[in-house]
Amino acid sequence: MTQLELQGRAAKKASRQLAVAGTALKNRALEAIAKALMAHEEEILAANAEDVAAAQANGMIASMVDRLTLDHARIRAMASGVREVAALPDPVGEVVHTTVRPNGLRIGKRRVPLGVIGIIYESRPNVTVDAAVLCLKSGNAVILRGGKEAFASNRVLVELMQSALASVELPADTVSLVMDTTRESATALINLTEYLDVLIPRGGRGLIRSVAANARVPVIRTGEGICHVYVDEMADLQMACEIAFNAKCSRPSVCNAMECLLVHRGVAQQFLPMFRPFLRRKKVEIRGDEETAMILGSSVVPATAEDWDTEYGDYILAVKVVGSLEEAIAFCNRHGTGHSEAIVTDSYSAAQRFLDEVDAAAVYVNASTRFTDGGEFGLGAEIGISTQKMHARGPMGLEELTSFKYVIYGDGQVR
Amino acid sequence: MTQLELQGRAAKKASRQLAVAGTALKNRALEAIAKALMAHEEEILAANAEDVAAAQANGMIASMVDRLTLDHARIRAMASGVREVAALPDPVGEVVHTTVRPNGLRIGKRRVPLGVIGIIYESRPNVTVDAAVLCLKSGNAVILRGGKEAFASNRVLVELMQSALASVELPADTVSLVMDTTRESATALINLTEYLDVLIPRGGRGLIRSVAANARVPVIRTGEGICHVYVDEMADLQMACEIAFNAKCSRPSVCNAMECLLVHRGVAQQFLPMFRPFLRRKKVEIRGDEETAMILGSSVVPATAEDWDTEYGDYILAVKVVGSLEEAIAFCNRHGTGHSEAIVTDSYSAAQRFLDEVDAAAVYVNASTRFTDGGEFGLGAEIGISTQKMHARGPMGLEELTSFKYVIYGDGQVR
Numbered sequence: 001m002t003q004l005e006l007q008g009r010a011a012k013k014a015s016r017q018l019a020v021a022g023t024a025l026k027n028r029a030l031e032a033i034a035k036a037l038m039a040h041e042e043e044i045l046a047a048n049a050e051d052v053a054a055a056q057a058n059g060m061i062a063s064m065v066d067r068l069t070l071d072h073a074r075i076r077a078m079a080s081g082v083r084e085v086a087a088l089p090d091p092v093g094e095v096v097h098t099t100v101r102p103n104g105l106r107i108g109k110r111r112v113p114l115g116v117i118g119i120i121y122e123s124r125p126n127v128t129v130d131a132a133v134l135c136l137k138s139g140n141a142v143i144l145r146g147g148k149e150a151f152a153s154n155r156v157l158v159e160l161m162q163s164a165l166a167s168v169e170l171p172a173d174t175v176s177l178v179m180d181t182t183r184e185s186a187t188a189l190i191n192l193t194e195y196l197d198v199l200i201p202r203g204g205r206g207l208i209r210s211v212a213a214n215a216r217v218p219v220i221r222t223g224e225g226i227c228h229v230y231v232d233e234m235a236d237l238q239m240a241c242e243i244a245f246n247a248k249c250s251r252p253s254v255c256n257a258m259e260c261l262l263v264h265r266g267v268a269q270q271f272l273p274m275f276r277p278f279l280r281r282k283k284v285e286i287r288g289d290e291e292t293a294m295i296l297g298s299s300v301v302p303a304t305a306e307d308w309d310t311e312y313g314d315y316i317l318a319v320k321v322v323g324s325l326e327e328a329i330a331f332c333n334r335h336g337t338g339h340s341e342a343i344v345t346d347s348y349s350a351a352q353r354f355l356d357e358v359d360a361a362a363v364y365v366n367a368s369t370r371f372t373d374g375g376e377f378g379l380g381a382e383i384g385i386s387t388q389k390m391h392a393r394g395p396m397g398l399e400e401l402t403s404f405k406y407v408i409y410g411d412g413q414v415r
Numbered sequence: 416m417t418q419l420e421l422q423g424r425a426a427k428k429a430s431r432q433l434a435v436a437g438t439a440l441k442n443r444a445l446e447a448i449a450k451a452l453m454a455h456e457e458e459i460l461a462a463n464a465e466d467v468a469a470a471q472a473n474g475m476i477a478s479m480v481d482r483l484t485l486d487h488a489r490i491r492a493m494a495s496g497v498r499e500v501a502a503l504p505d506p507v508g509e510v511v512h513t514t515v516r517p518n519g520l521r522i523g524k525r526r527v528p529l530g531v532i533g534i535i536y537e538s539r540p541n542v543t544v545d546a547a548v549l550c551l552k553s554g555n556a557v558i559l560r561g562g563k564e565a566f567a568s569n570r571v572l573v574e575l576m577q578s579a580l581a582s583v584e585l586p587a588d589t590v591s592l593v594m595d596t597t598r599e600s601a602t603a604l605i606n607l608t609e610y611l612d613v614l615i616p617r618g619g620r621g622l623i624r625s626v627a628a629n630a631r632v633p634v635i636r637t638g639e640g641i642c643h644v645y646v647d648e649m650a651d652l653q654m655a656c657e658i659a660f661n662a663k664c665s666r667p668s669v670c671n672a673m674e675c676l677l678v679h680r681g682v683a684q685q686f687l688p689m690f691r692p693f694l695r696r697k698k699v700e701i702r703g704d705e706e707t708a709m710i711l712g713s714s715v716v717p718a719t720a721e722d723w724d725t726e727y728g729d730y731i732l733a734v735k736v737v738g739s740l741e742e743a744i745a746f747c748n749r750h751g752t753g754h755s756e757a758i759v760t761d762s763y764s765a766a767q768r769f770l771d772e773v774d775a776a777a778v779y780v781n782a783s784t785r786f787t788d789g790g791e792f793g794l795g796a797e798i799g800i801s802t803q804k805m806h807a808r809g810p811m812g813l814e815e816l817t818s819f820k821y822v823i824y825g826d827g828q829v830r
Binding site: 107366 | 431434435514516520522527529530608612613628631633634635651654657658660661662665748770771772774775776777778779780781782783785786787791792793803804805806808809818819820821822823824825826827828829830
């Protein structure tokens, strides 16, 4: 057996114990983790400083160094995040449905943990704690495989979580870190079918696509977001400006930000000049189709076919004029990633058709795409936003980290 | 584009239309299909006779020829199966949950079809109709890839369904058949990620394992069943005989049949001789561990390690004596396929521990494993029994062929 297989086997064993651990015990573990993070701040910061120094020496770009860096405030935020997860309702054990059959069998559908969850992510040490505690609260064991640039930080964080688990007599193997940060270890993890029940990649598009394309373990794809806002012929144009500005500019790097604005031909002449000052405030580059360029003039960069399929994650916006609601819907379905799509309209029938026909995790009428988020949806916390249809779609909270089993009570029934 | 890619694209397009088709329209299509099956019985039988003749000429074994063969009664059963599906409630459109957020956003979680479902199966023409109509009723398009020995039958059946769809103005591409029955076409289908939302293999263990191991499209594994009945120390032994006999002998070829009987050491001396006459009635071969052989004598075939991991699908039963409830649970979790597991006991605590700790789709107290079935569970019909934890677990009815989308009603909210 390889080191990773041994780790998988230990996680599987831990998961069986965790599946029957009560809420109070899991919450004690979470509280112990929160305390350990605060008590061992200096160790965490020292390990993180090593990672940051090495990353800088290797020429890591500033925005990535920022994501890698921990400080007092970030560690405190981690700890309070852990306590927030402790405060969430435990989904495990709930019987969502019971049937009594004519033969007297009582069949209950009971929520149970998935088992062992693999998380592959980039060099963000906060994900280490965040993902681990969501898995723990939902009764799952987790195998973490973080980016190699955060290895020293991750190792300390995982050791602290393991000690905290042991202190309340839960198995330390509930949370473990892949100690080998080579590409081979990632390949081995995504093929660890015997021990992993599901794999969740968290990070950029490249990581997610590569994991989804190569994994033999079932994957939940998260966080790819080419989101559209469609300004309908019947839109309140002032509202459309506010929504489109918010969707593009409130945080352009995240997956629920708008990448492409669609504008109905009937209002384009009026709307686009109204909207331009909003974009100028943030120096947003406009990549427009011909009609957009005709209306807004030479500041528009001509869009290429590639622009319609690009997640910029930046102050860049693709803009296209469309002739009809149907064209807008078809465009969203063709170029979107199934994440979040919005229409701005006061037409009841246009709103209904958009909701019905756009195929995405979250479809909005008269609101910004930026709301697609576990916290905003009231799930309390999220491990990612699923853009697939199987198992979970949209923001994934604790419930989405569970499965079901049927428990059947008989008194001698045979068939 | 390959032929299959064109077919995938057409199915995707059809699926968008079907997703918004109302229940009445889908039911009209189902009724038209049922009528067409009855009206074109002679054509179906003629095509099927070709398949059967070729299969016999190629030396297909009798039990497989039987599964391939259609007759008047079987076609009538198909048609009435279609009408039963029409009578089931339509899961699509149901809003399972609505939240109103503090900012006034109304967030509904609406049930929607998965999209395009691929079904890979063996030479059973009844699966062609059965799977297609379940997909249709749940608003999904389907691409069928049946065994080559049933190709002539499948082609006629799919053509009839396509005409029926067209007659009610639903797209004929809602149901289509992969026309190439080579191994290459199966490989292409399981990698058709751009158009298939999910793939459900139906058939023997070899088919399912090979699809699950090689597919890049998300797969739902179904129908692998190594199921156990555990006769606890506190069992009513008469009830245990009835349940174990039913679980093994009522239909040994199906996935919810028992393959292995576990008996607590404290009752083995009494139970095994009581149970033997039941097994003799059906000439069941016993493959037992040493203790079983000591109790039952030389008629017991010594079990090898392989027996604990074999799905016989036949009148063969593995038998093992265990020392404790814990050992029984661990054995089920180690050797079971996560399908159906049963305990016979009158101990409250043993029953609860078995229900909690056994990791399977269906866990029974004092009832036969044979009840794991969509009809028996009250789902009305099933497309298979999932043995995985992601998306669906246990019998899969219409709801399990759906996903969700969030529909969000705002009045100008920005974040």
